[in-house]
Amino acid sequence: MTTAGTRKEQRHELTRRQILDAAWQLAEERGVAGLSLREVARTVGMQAPSLYTYFESKDGLFDAMFTEGYRQLGLARESWSEAIDGLDPVNALAQVIAEWIRFCQESVARYQIMFTKAIPGWEPSADAYSTSTRDYARMLDALGPLGIADKDDIDLYTAVAAGLAAQQLANDLEGDRWIRLAPVAAQMLYDNIKRRKE
Amino acid sequence: MTTAGTRKEQRHELTRRQILDAAWQLAEERGVAGLSLREVARTVGMQAPSLYTYFESKDGLFDAMFTEGYRQLGLARESWSEAIDGLDPVNALAQVIAEWIRFCQESVARYQIMFTKAIPGWEPSADAYSTSTRDYARMLDALGPLGIADKDDIDLYTAVAAGLAAQQLANDLEGDRWIRLAPVAAQMLYDNIKRRKE
DNA sequence: GTCTATAGACGGATAGAC
DNA sequence: GTCTATCCGTCTATAGAC
Numbered sequence: 001m002t003t004a005g006t007r008k009e010q011r012h013e014l015t016r017r018q019i020l021d022a023a024w025q026l027a028e029e030r031g032v033a034g035l036s037l038r039e040v041a042r043t044v045g046m047q048a049p050s051l052y053t054y055f056e057s058k059d060g061l062f063d064a065m066f067t068e069g070y071r072q073l074g075l076a077r078e079s080w081s082e083a084i085d086g087l088d089p090v091n092a093l094a095q096v097i098a099e100w101i102r103f104c105q106e107s108v109a110r111y112q113i114m115f116t117k118a119i120p121g122w123e124p125s126a127d128a129y130s131t132s133t134r135d136y137a138r139m140l141d142a143l144g145p146l147g148i149a150d151k152d153d154i155d156l157y158t159a160v161a162a163g164l165a166a167q168q169l170a171n172d173l174e175g176d177r178w179i180r181l182a183p184v185a186a187q188m189l190y191d192n193i194k195r196r197k198e
Numbered sequence: 199m200t201t202a203g204t205r206k207e208q209r210h211e212l213t214r215r216q217i218l219d220a221a222w223q224l225a226e227e228r229g230v231a232g233l234s235l236r237e238v239a240r241t242v243g244m245q246a247p248s249l250y251t252y253f254e255s256k257d258g259l260f261d262a263m264f265t266e267g268y269r270q271l272g273l274a275r276e277s278w279s280e281a282i283d284g285l286d287p288v289n290a291l292a293q294v295i296a297e298w299i300r301f302c303q304e305s306v307a308r309y310q311i312m313f314t315k316a317i318p319g320w321e322p323s324a325d326a327y328s329t330s331t332r333d334y335a336r337m338l339d340a341l342g343p344l345g346i347a348d349k350d351d352i353d354l355y356t357a358v359a360a361g362l363a364a365q366q367l368a369n370d371l372e373g374d375r376w377i378r379l380a381p382v383a384a385q386m387l388y389d390n391i392k393r394r395k396e
Numbered sequence: 397g398t399c400t401a402t403a404g405a406c407g408g409a410t411a412g413a414c
Numbered sequence: 415g416t417c418t419a420t421c422c423g424t425c426t427a428t429a430g431a432c
Contacts, residue, residue: 012415015415030318030319031315031317031319033316033318034318036407036408037407037409038407046416046417047416047417048407048408049409049410049411049416053416057409058408058409117229117368118314119231120231121229155365155376156382156383156386159358159365159379160361161361163360163364164357166360166364167353167356170313170315178357181350181357184350184354187390188389191386192390195389234424234425235425235426235427236424236425244398244399245398245399246426246427247427247428248398250428251397256425
């Protein structure tokens, strides 16, 4: 999917990759809203105008980062899905919640660009946005077998998961204060949904 | 507390008030990270350098906004506290959660500056920060009588409340999709805490 | 207290040579 | 594909006249 074609195209992809890596690194250090193209260029040893060979604009770079974040989340979901195979719903849910928080914790920049509106004046393009709705559908597929399928249950689940991640990142960035609560949160959600079904 | 002293001081406070109002309005429109002093000045009919009579710097303006947000939250907590008087714990909790989400919904700019790290390079000063820790203490006072007192229970509560608000603001800014879930969330938290106590 | 003028940056983006 | 030069705009903040 990513690497194919002539050596020239491969070279192009490689440079694009280096630019994206630099952008992620700088966004991590200074916050996504503080990212500057000049600085990205300097980090990869280029002049700023050269970046326009690889990205049509700064917004285009943000779109690429946004899309890449969802690609990574897709891969993560696949591995979570394998890891919970055979577990009972509550333990499976606890695993998925804990891994979800860790995914957010791995990169604050990625978290900001994917899930918050931290960049003034930027919204994902229609193309980029569609990757996020596809991820939502995949999340629903994973939640269904765990007993979370009704709209309100899903909304409650996303709120709990989002809240645990938000608190972890805001108040204990390097620790596990809210990750540790994943099993409790899973049990809580499971019991509540079951109770309302009866 | 705010208005006292000579007419000169009152006039000073009034202008300061107008500047803050303009700052809130513009932060709402463009996002807190996109706030510019020139624009604030223009909105109140001043030149940018004149603002420095009222705020020592842009960061000082952010500090004032941050502090004001917590002052407003303090007032809100007082009224919530009156509103739940006599209610059973679950209904009281549902009320407080719903009102909390509405408080966040009232002003995205306030939400961003108080609860997210949306402004690159800015953190609240020590003075401003202390108002947030005082609010945390007041929140604990309100939660105790509702049966939420243990550290993990508090962390779970803050996660649920933060998550509901985050989802409401990110995905249904003007609606009530997650506010409607406040009673369910309250029941869920209450049952879970009770269950673990037994 | 408010202004003008300006310092001293930094920003995204484009033109055009090589 | 990369560069230099540059456009044109942005910004916070200060100096100093009034």
